[in-house]
Amino acid sequence: MDELLGPFEQMLASVAGRSVDSAAQWKAIEESGYLDALVPEVSGGAGLSLSDVEPLIRATGRFAIAAPVAETMARRALGVDILERPLSAILAVAEIAGLAEKILEMSLSYANDRVQFGKPIGKLQVIQQQLAVMGEQVLMTRMASQIGCAQGLAPSPEVAAVSKQVASATVPQIASIAHAVHGAIGITEEFDLQRYTRRLHALRLAHGSEGYWANFVGKARLQSDRQSSVEFILSLRKS
Amino acid sequence: MNFDHLTLSEIPATDEELRPAIRELITAHIGSMPLHKRARTWMGGDAVFSRAMGKAGFLGLTLPRKYGGAERGPLARFVVVEELLCAGAPVGMHWIADRQSALVILKFGTEAQREKYLPRICRGEMYFCIGMSEPGSGSDLASVRSRAERTENGWRLNGQKVWTSGAHHAHYMIALVRTSGEPADRNQGLSQLLVDLKAPGVTIRPVPDLNGDHDFNEVFFDNVELPHDALLGEEGAGWSQVTAELAYERSGPERIYSSAVLLDAWIQHVARQPQCEARQRLIGSLTAQLVVLRELSVAVTSRLAAGEQPVVEASLVKDLGATFEQSVPTLIADDLASHPEESVEPELWHAIMTVTHIAPAFSLRGGTREILRGIIARGMGLR
Numbered sequence: 189m190d191e192l193l194g195p196f197e198q199m200l201a202s203v204a205g206r207s208v209d210s211a212a213q214w215k216a217i218e219e220s221g222y223l224d225a226l227v228p229e230v231s232g233g234a235g236l237s238l239s240d241v242e243p244l245i246r247a248t249g250r251f252a253i254a255a256p257v258a259e260t261m262a263r264r265a266l267g268v269d270i271l272e273r274p275l276s277a278i279l280a281v282a283e284i285a286g287l288a289e290k291i292l293e294m295s296l297s298y299a300n301d302r303v304q305f306g307k308p309i310g311k312l313q314v315i316q317q318q319l320a321v322m323g324e325q326v327l328m329t330r331m332a333s334q335i336g337c338a339q340g341l342a343p344s345p346e347v348a349a350v351s352k353q354v355a356s357a358t359v360p361q362i363a364s365i366a367h368a369v370h371g372a373i374g375i376t377e378e379f380d381l382q383r384y385t386r387r388l389h390a391l392r393l394a395h396g397s398e399g400y401w402a403n404f405v406g407k408a409r410l411q412s413d414r415q416s417s418v419e420f421i422l423s424l425r426k427s
Numbered sequence: 428m429n430f431d432h433l434t435l436s437e438i439p440a441t442d443e444e445l446r447p448a449i450r451e452l453i454t455a456h457i458g459s460m461p462l463h464k465r466a467r468t469w470m471g472g473d474a475v476f477s478r479a480m481g482k483a484g485f486l487g488l489t490l491p492r493k494y495g496g497a498e499r500g501p502l503a504r505f506v507v508v509e510e511l512l513c514a515g516a517p518v519g520m521h522w523i524a525d526r527q528s529a530l531v532i533l534k535f536g537t538e539a540q541r542e543k544y545l546p547r548i549c550r551g552e553m554y555f556c557i558g559m560s561e562p563g564s565g566s567d568l569a570s571v572r573s574r575a576e577r578t579e580n581g582w583r584l585n586g587q588k589v590w591t592s593g594a595h596h597a598h599y600m601i602a603l604v605r606t607s608g609e610p611a612d613r614n615q616g617l618s619q620l621l622v623d624l625k626a627p628g629v630t631i632r633p634v635p636d637l638n639g640d641h642d643f644n645e646v647f648f649d650n651v652e653l654p655h656d657a658l659l660g661e662e663g664a665g666w667s668q669v670t671a672e673l674a675y676e677r678s679g680p681e682r683i684y685s686s687a688v689l690l691d692a693w694i695q696h697v698a699r700q701p702q703c704e705a706r707q708r709l710i711g712s713l714t715a716q717l718v719v720l721r722e723l724s725v726a727v728t729s730r731l732a733a734g735e736q737p738v739v740e741a742s743l744v745k746d747l748g749a750t751f752e753q754s755v756p757t758l759i760a761d762d763l764a765s766h767p768e769e770s771v772e773p774e775l776w777h778a779i780m781t782v783t784h785i786a787p788a789f790s791l792r793g794g795t796r797e798i799l800r801g802i803i804a805r806g807m808g809l810r
């Protein structure tokens with residue numbers, strides 16, 4: 189997997205950043221060939237599954253690439269112009285997971301570096317407890333992303349709903365803890381955190397927020413004849 | 428801590444195949460159990476059920492066959508336990524023996540100790556309890572003061588344990604005690620002892636909980652004479668053994684399913700009422716969280732199956748799970764009381780109040796929320 193991810197990350201790193209011209213960025217992404225990752229091999233693509241590509245989509249989140257990388261990959265593989273909402277939602281989840289990872293990483297290193305009262309704020313138990321909560325939420329989005337991407341390019345709407353509901357629901361807490369830990373510098377234009385948290389908020393709402401998908405899952409569960417939680421969970425995995 | 432350690436994992440088909448048989452066993456036994464009892468999940472026990480589980484081969488699933496186990500992986504146990512918890516089956520008698528004591532004995536015990544205890548655990552006949560906490564040692568477990576001294580015939584134990592779940596029906600306790608040095612020596616000089624709870628000098632007193640249920644106890648040791656082979660593992664290695672034990676204690680599906688019986692009963696109630704979008708959303712968000720938590724729990728179990736000790740990972744999932752489990756009674760009680768026109772079965776209210784009252788325990792037992800978050804923070808690189 190690293191053979192796939194490594195060069196992709198290098199490419200993203202070379203075209204990421206706020207001063208990058210978006211046309212040049214897209215050209216580099218396009219030339220990398222990665223946009224055909226999901227296209228079947230017989231059609232000249234790499235023939236990868238959405239699960240294989242999930243780490244790549246997360247990487248676009250980690251580098252705050254606003255260009256529609258994942259969507260283009262999916263459109264090319266399916267040969268369509270417009271993606272169905274469940275698939276779009278899952279692609280957004282994978283990106284949220286990448287953004288969330290990056291924001292956690294920034295917050296942890298900021299907490300270890302920023303000194304107040306003569307010691308790094310990361311030594312303070314209240315800060316540690318908040319970052320632990322953030323870590324938990326990041327883990328939820330990561331698993332939500334894997335669950336969604338395991339469905340491939342024609343996901344069950346119920347599974348997409350579970351995935352996006354959970355990922356969107358983590359966003360307010362992840363963003364607010366990150367900003368709390370960073371203090372005033374975090375809300376400046378100059379400091380990078382905002383590039384990630386602004387995009388995080390946008391993706392929370394894109395293709396349906398947590399409330400939209402909660403309603404969807406709730407309806408599905410009420411209509412299903414699976415009485416218990418375990419039965420419902422197992423019915424999802426099989427679909 | 429690397430989040431890549433917790434990835435979506437498949438439960439092998441051979442383990443999935445256990446579901447029909449365990450469901451049948453559960454159905455045969457819980458027919459008459461009222462909801463509020465089932466809602467207590469692993470806090471309620473029944474020796475008849477435990478023996479039936481043993482007989483059907485559902486205990487000691489991960490233990491070697493020569494000790495009566497099924498020699499399967501932790502994911503087989505996950506499947507069985509998931510079914511038991513969601514049905515609210517009365518697993519409390521054998522719960523601790525099957526979840527952790529047997530594994531600790533297998534890992535650290537002598538051959539003679541394994542032969543003595545494990546087959547009976549697998550038959551559902553021998554029950555264990557956990558002797559860690561003391562009045563002065565809760566989160567600060569290394570400060571335990573119970574003390575065992577070597578004698579000619581073995582050990583002489585003095586001291587006290589508290590919050591000991593199930594001590595009143597357990598045959599043995601695995602106790603963490605000081606065998607040398609002073610409490611100031613912290614995690615040096617501690618050992619684990621297998622304490623026969625029938626031995627003279629052991630007194631067990633109930634500590635009723637806020638629901639009036641008898642789950643935990645205080646256990647006093649007054650010059651209790653124990654044989655040489657009461658020592659489990661190495662003398663002085665108690666701390667590292669207890670750390671391994673806690674990994675088993677914190678990682679199971681019981682850390683996400685404590686409110687599942689209640690959740691399902693409430694959803695069945697809502698399904699009989701007129702459609703309501705607010706309710707659908709609540710059902711949807713709780714269900715979605717549970718789906719993801721469940722996959723995280725499977726992922727932790729897969730790490731255990733791979734022979735690792737996923738301490739930080741288990742702490743993350745346990746804290747997430749406890750937060751979820753605690754939110755369930757709060758949210759659904761508000762939902763029901765927001766519909767005063769509806770008739771709600773008294774049993775459902777009874778179950779909601781039982782779980783509401785005991786829910787604080789979900790983030791205390793097995794290590795408090797604050798302690799787990801400290802482990803997580805350090806695991807993520809904060810010092």
Ligand SMILES: Cc1cc2nc3c(=O)[nH]c(=O)nc-3n(C[C@H](O)[C@H](O)[C@H](O)COP(=O)(O)OP(=O)(O)OC[C@H]3O[C@@H](n4cnc5c(N)ncnc54)[C@H](O)[C@@H]3O)c2cc1C
Pocket residue numbers: 556557558559560561564565566567589590591592593643788791792793794795796797798801
């Ligand atoms: C239902 C139930 C069953 C149990 N069963 C058993 C059992 O079978 N065997 C057994 O040995 N024990 C058992 N326990 C005990 C359990 O392990 C302890 O309750 C737990 O370790 C906490 O100890 P404590 O209750 O003394 O609280 P304390 O340690 O006194 O903690 C009180 C509060 O202070 C906080 N705190 C303490 N230290 C720190 C710190 N360093 N940083 C931040 N906050 C801190 C805690 O998080 C908590 O909020 C059980 C508990 C419950 C609720």
